[in-house]
Amino acid sequence: MNSKMRTVVNEHMDAIIEKWIELMKEEKGERFFHFMPQHLVEKTSREFTALMTSNINEGESALNDERLDDFTEKVIRFGWSIKFVNKAIDNFASVVFEMLEDQEVITEQNLRIFMGVFTGWINPLRESIIEAYAVKWEQTDTLQKVALQELSASLIPVVDKVSIMPLVGTIDTERAKLIMENLLEGVVQQRAEVVLLDITGVPVVDTMVAHHIIQAADAVRLVGAKCMLVGIRPEIAQTIVALGINLSDFTTTSTLRRGMQEALSLTNREIVEVE
């Protein structure tokens, strides 16, 4: 039964691909088949169909992992969504089914058996493609988290005794911890007397963020330095007041520049123009 199906499918491969591309072009919002160069569509479609038929050609469970990975990677690069890939699989299955009916391989009598054959063929494929997709996403997700970690909170020594920590982006519990650690370690290491925490790039300062900042400032005071909060935008100032957060324990300025001047005067220095 299966061998007959295999021969017929292989014989009519070109017709199947053509029909499948036709079907895929009808999908709403799909740009790949419309805008990609013809040869690329052709090539990808062939790869897809080769992948789809690999486990009827090579027998069950012979789905080639490497080929699957290659294909998934490519498809993700083309920007196919998982929904679209799923649709592609559906369409392919129905094209093959119709073709087998036309060729009278599938008849009323053996319909039930073929249903089983189809399920056994399509489902593992779908599962492995979705699986490959999910793995890909998880990898991207982890990579981005690592990248974000690396971007997080470094203390920069700008001049003697003054260091700056620019904070950019959302502060969550994990980052807050990192900020605290880097801040304290850096202050000791760089022998900073004044630390400027720049929150220009922090989109929202809510009670949690404020709490973390206050704690960090307290800890900095304990190791013998002074912490200043700079880069407070007007709208942030207003929300801080509305929230009723008390920041009067440390110096705050609107911009990093003013903070820098303040820090220099605290350490008995100033910037002068050279004649």
Added chain:
Amino acid sequence: MDNRSSVEIFTEWDIVAARQLGRNEAKNSGFGTVDQARITTAISELARNIYLYAGKGKIEIDRLSTDGMKGMTIIASDEGPGIPDLRKVMEDGFSTSGGLGAGMPGVKRLMDDFKVESEVGKGTIITATKWLR
């Protein structure tokens, strides 16, 4: 109602998603940057409360327009432990989690209308509205 959008709160990152949604909605409704910051901060507080105390819940955002008045309502709902003493949580400086205790009274000050319904063991629904003027 098609003027409603919502975010489920399960993880800390959902808080970011919720306030992103709030900021966009506020911007589209025509709020200025200060009010956008107020609304975003309020959502952040409410979403964090859900995450901290109830574990999971939902932030819904409604765009309002009644009698020529336009505005935005944030509905934060959860099926968490509920709030035993409503008067206490509205006091500045009261916190059961070692925080600043400024969240709830802060949200009330950030928004125009504010309502808490809570039943111990059943959950909490907080509704807060900001009007566009």
